[in-house]
Amino acid sequence: MSLPVTAPTIRPARPGDVPAIVAMVHELADYEKAADRCGLTPAQLDTALFGPAPALFGHVAVDDADRPVGFALWFLNFSTWAGVHGIYLEDLYVRPAYRGTGAGRALLATLAGICVERGYRRLEWWMLDWNPAARFYASIGAEPMTEWVPYRLDGAALHDLAAEGVTSATRPSARPGRVPDRGDEA
Template sequence: MTAGLTLTVRPARPEDVPAVVAMVHELAEYERAPDQCHLSAEQLAAALFGPAPALFGHVAVDDADRPLGFALWFLNFSTWAGTHGIYLEDLYVRPEARGSGAGRLLLATLAAICVERGYRRLDWSMIDWNPAARFYAAVGAAPLAQWVPYRLAGPALHALAAQADGGAPATTGGAPQHPSA
């Protein structure tokens, strides 16, 4: 543990957005993909605090309320379990706070949300070379080796979208809307 560091985890607030965006960019650098990270403060603020937030965040802060780590997450739904779960999009702790328990506290907070709300699981993905795999195993998480992640992006995403509505140009108007929308 980092000596003398007292941490608290709390929900992210609008004033945390610049620090969280900076840490997202630090994470992209750590994962050797800084050119792939395009997140702006405006985008994150809209996702977290806009009229219909679909992203949620928690920050690990020191005694001065300075963010030293974060977890960004959203709800998923398991049709087999019949309940929501949490998908952890990103978990990051700044180098100076690593070993302080910040990562464990952030994960424990999300686990507590799952338990309190009756969700059955907390899912995430990680780069295969990430040494955090040992930490995840230590908290009881297991890799889902039989599942293969897929991604549709860029030109392939647009090509498939063009096939919506019988080949007519795809619009969001043709997509099913949530009853509350």
């Protein structure tokens, strides 16, 4: 298979891109051997990206016909030590026919540019330990954070712990718009 003639262009995701992004998320889940665990719908992604209070952002790599062939979905995190936001890259995916065209690098360069422009100090992501993209990430200067171990609380364990919490009706009210946090009282 030959590579496309021109490298894809990077632009912010638009509402019309949602079906293609969702399809690629499902392709990514299949690649990661977890297709049965991916339930993302177009309605969910549309709300997350374009709803009244979006907390998820996206960029797409598009071909000459403006069709998405890759994407990066990301959100802001915050470093309490640095005192500034950063970008957490939730997913990066480029369709197989467009790998090697520079689309992945261009998506990451776009996010790095947002970090620099806005004064963010970090661009971070997780990757499965068997993913061959590790070589690519190393080639752009990304380093694995071997001393940090990710943790996840979900499913029954998440619900069990939540049941131990104080209900919002008995919590003292914080300033409007802020979700009260029991960590403030601990």
